[in-house]
Amino acid sequence: MLNDFTRDPLTSDYAAPRRRSLLLHGxxxxxxxxxxxLWTYAFNLALALLFALRFGTQLGSILTHSLAGQRLTSAFDIGTAGDALIRLSDNAPSAGNTNYLGLPLYALVYFILVPGTLFCYIDGxxxxxxxxxxxxxxxxxxFIRITLLTVIVSGxxxxxxxxxxxxxxxxxxxxxTGYPALGREAAAYxxxxxVAALLxxxxxxxTAYTVQIGLQIRPDGKPDHRxxxxxxxxxxxxxxNFLRTYGSFLLLSVVGLAALALGLSYSLAHLARPHVWPIFVLxxxxxxxNLFARFxxxxxxSILVLDNPIPPQAIPTFDPEPRIELVTEPVTEPVRQHVIDPIPDPEPASPSLAEPDQQVFLDDRPPNSSGS
Structure with missing residues (x-):
């Protein structure tokens, strides 16, 4: 659940979410x-050139020696180009298959570079x-799952x-009829x-929040991929943040589409000039x-996601089960008292003498007896 307050990683205090300018900080x-x-543009240009060169060669083989192809020397005739495409698809079906092969490669580049871009924007x-x-x-x-979900919800x-x-x-x-009908049709579209822009x-x-929670670790120690x-x-x-977010999104979409329409319209209007490279660059x-506006x-x-992040899930802590200790009274052995039995018939104490008895120090050895 998204909290109204986020934790400051430096002070570990909760503070209100920031409201930075989406256009300026974005x-x-x-x-x-x-x-x-730059890398996304380089990959798109490489894919376009890879499949356009072969297609241009096949298209040139039809229009170079054709009188109808002379209409393209003075201006860009959409009817002539359309007829050439139909003829090319009828005579060389493999050319159409080669062109359609670029769509899966473009989708592959999109599903790799876009999440990588969001990772760089959010992680820094x-x-x-x-x-x-x-x-x-x-x-x-x-991102594959998000795209499938987008298609289902949009449908x-x-x-x-x-x-x-x-x-x-x-x-x-x-x-x-006339302009009133055109205005009502345009209003419906x-x-x-x-609604499509809102979706x-x-x-x-x-997608941005998916990358943001992917930087978090779940309680099981794995990145959060949900x-x-x-x-x-x-x-x-x-x-x-509906007004400022939706308004910024629509403004940048209009700017990108206007730049794309201006460049392509000027290029198509001057396509028949002998020098093609300036038109190509324009x-x-x-x-x-248009690509820069999208990024x-x-x-x-990404700024909106960084200002309102999804907090990481707290790792649950389980209190250990209380240990039941059996309190037992210590068994004390009875103290054995050593009882001294009295002597039954004690001898009378020897009398003390005033001076030593001379008989005590006499030699107890028997006298030497003389032999007969």
Missing amino acids: LGITLRRPGAV APSRLSTLLGAGLLHFWR IVLGPLLTLQDKWSDYVDDHF LLIGL RLYFDLV VRRTLLPALRVLRR AQLGLFA WQRGAE
Whole structure:
């Protein structure tokens, strides 16, 4: 259970939870550990180039000697590109399979680098590649379980909303046209997007709390790997800090999506220029800005978790069973008294003489007898 007060590790006193700025301190924790963002971007770029080079070669074999491909020399024609993709998938089905192969690899990188990033943010460890990979592998299966739980809950919550949105679209098409219809359709999609963002924020807090309790030791001496222990504390923290947490999350999401849309739109508008590298760099800047905004969100969520941590479970202490001691009186042996029996007939004491008796000192030896 999440307490209203947390223990200060330096003074061992209980103090109220801190309320630091999520945006400022989240940005600070992200900038102090830039390795997490840079390594994630490097892996994403490597995967994109790995599967885009072969796909570009196959696409070029169709468009290079085609009159329809000349439309791409002056501007980016979506219809021409779509027809080329359909023709490529029909003539070379393996190309589509190769492109789809990148999705599992991207998911694998995500499930390793994201928990490693949260570990560096919460534990304060340096964001080296070895640290990111080690912590990511340690929390890998826990994030798999959280992802499955996210899919189930999102389906339960968003499924009825999408059904209602379809009925709302039919109603709007029957009664409105033009901008009023467009505004009502956009409002419905905006509502669904806000609910989806709220679910994403909640499960982000669940993942952050999962890493936080993973640093604690259970009474049996093992790290705490229980995801279910984080569900209720994450909900309580989100409820108590709803406005500033949800507002920060939405603001950073809008900033990241705006940077991505700006970079991609400018790149597509100038795709037919002879020099492609500046356009490529500009598009990558938009992608990097979107990725950095996402890690900024992770930093803000880590600050919220550090300010409201889940306290470790107290190790139960069992009093030893009272020892029953048998109190017995010591057995004392009777003291044997030595009784001196009186002498039955004592002899009379010898009389004392005034001077020594000369007869006592006479020689008792017999006199020498002379032989006859």
